[in-house]
Amino acid sequence: MTETNDLHRLKTLAKRYARANRIPQHQALDLIAGKLGFPNWVKLISATKNGWEIDAEKIKGVEAFSRGALPAVTFLKGDPEAMNRRFEYLEQAEHGTIGGHAYRLQEVMGDVIIAGEGWSIRVPENPSAIPVVETYTNPELNCPVLEPEFLQRALRLATDRAGLVRAEISTDWPRRSTKPDLNGVVRHPLGRGESDVWFCLHCDGKITGRQIAETLWHCPGCGASPLDIFETAFWCEDEGKSFLPVKIGTVGQDKPEVQIVDGRPKLDLDEEKITLLMRSALLDDATNVSEKLGALLAEISVDDENDVFIALEVDLWPEDKEPVQALAVSKLLGLETDFVSSWSTIPFAWPGLGEMTLSTSEYTQMMLDAYAQYGGLPDRNAKKE
Incomplete structure (x- = not known):
């Protein structure tokens, strides 16, 4: 295998797959490596260096895999090994139609999932938990799972399979x-x-x-798995004497037969996300290294009403420079943003050097030369205490 042929082809397929399914490219590479029998991409690369080659039929198999899509948003979570297990489940899934709408039915880590275009239903392993219906399309469009008859037929298929899965679990236990x-x-x-x-x-x-026996060892109060159930309350000083009894059937009690949620991605603007966008906008405004450092070191705070306060170091960001891109982002997000100048200790001497270039490597060399001129470079061979 050469980088210019099959290996390059695999990387291209992984890149397309990552974009189509909105997952990190390294995860897509690991998934493709898994289809070829390797635990991850690093192991595949190591094998190619030792002479391993891929045949044409396996390339076709990877191409077919790369054209597929993840079945639901909930499948996007987990490490590459878990993802590969889930794709094995997908390949083993039952396929059919309900009222002309295609579906696939499968068991994933004890839960049963039936899914189609723009929808999925998950029936948890926990018998006392209610099924969850997720939709991924515009509510104004015709999503079949929102039709009562379709929902009941799909739910019946999933709950029947869940009964079989729970029976298998019970058989494996003492x-x-x-x-x-x-x-x-x-x-x-x-x-x-x-x-x-x-x-x-x-x-x-x-x-x-x-x-606990009736709920397959899931807590009937909160739904916790058997991993959280213990004979003694070792984490409590009174060994659980103060704990209140859990009532039978509290999970799902007084709730509808299913829980329908909108699985489409939603923008939840919190302080972390706002700060990230504003700092990125400041970097867009920066026209030299000093200003880039000023953007990175800017103190950005967001209050409870999402109003933004940004303090820019005067030695790194000119007082009369308007942060145009930051103001534009603020306007798009509907935020009130105030900018002030501040004075603090900057990381490097001679901040004016950074105003002469946009290249960080060039700035670094200029800075090192300036420190060397005054004997201010540290001894790299000296051991730290």
């Missing part, structure tokens, strides 16, 4: 994990002992053995 004895004692499926009372690390709930 019988005493799902069937309490006469005293309500059950055995933890992860080998954490036997008891008639259990405690939830997530919500500090006290759960009876019968309750």
Whole structure:
């Protein structure tokens, strides 16, 4: 394999796939490496250096894979290994149609998902949790999952499959994990002992053995997984004596049969995002290295009403320079922004050197020469205390 042929082709396919599915390119590279039998892209590159070559049929398989799309926004989370497992699930999914609308039905890490164009339904492994319906299209468009008849048919398919998945889980566990004895004692499926009372690390709930067996070891109060269920409340000083009992069926109680949420990406402007955009705009305004440093060191604060206050170091940012791009971003976001000059300790001497160039490397050389002229360079060979 050469960089100019097959390897270059794989990189191009990964780049297109990353853009189409809005995931990081390194993750797309790892996914493609997984399709070729490698745990990640680094291992694939290492193999090519040792003479490994890819045949034409495998290239075709990768091309077919790269044309696919992730099934839902919820599939975008996780490391490359988990992503590859999910794609294996996708390949094993059942396909069909409801009222002319295509769907795929699959099990992912204990949950059952049925999904189509612009929608998905997730039925959690937890029997007491309600299914979640996500839509990804404009509400004004005709999304089939919003039609009651379609929703019920799709939900029935998913819940029937979820019943089979839960049955398989119960079969893999010890019988005493799902069937309490006469005293309500059950055995933890992860080998954490036997008891008639259990405690939830997530919500500090006290759960009876019968309750936890009915919910496949998910907390009936908050829905926490078996990983959060313990025989003793070791994290509490009184060992859980102050914990309140969890009521049966509190998860999903008084809620609709399904929860419909809008899965489209939404812009939530918080202080971190506003600061990031404003600093980027200041960098757009910078015309030399000094001003770039001024943009990077600017103190940006955002109040509770999203009004912005920006303090610019006077030795790095001229007092009479108007931050045009920053003001434009502020206007687009509907923010009130105030700019002031400040005086503080700057990182390098002779800030005027930065006004002579836009190149950071050129500025660095000028700065080093100036420090050297005055004997101000540190001894790089000297050991630090």
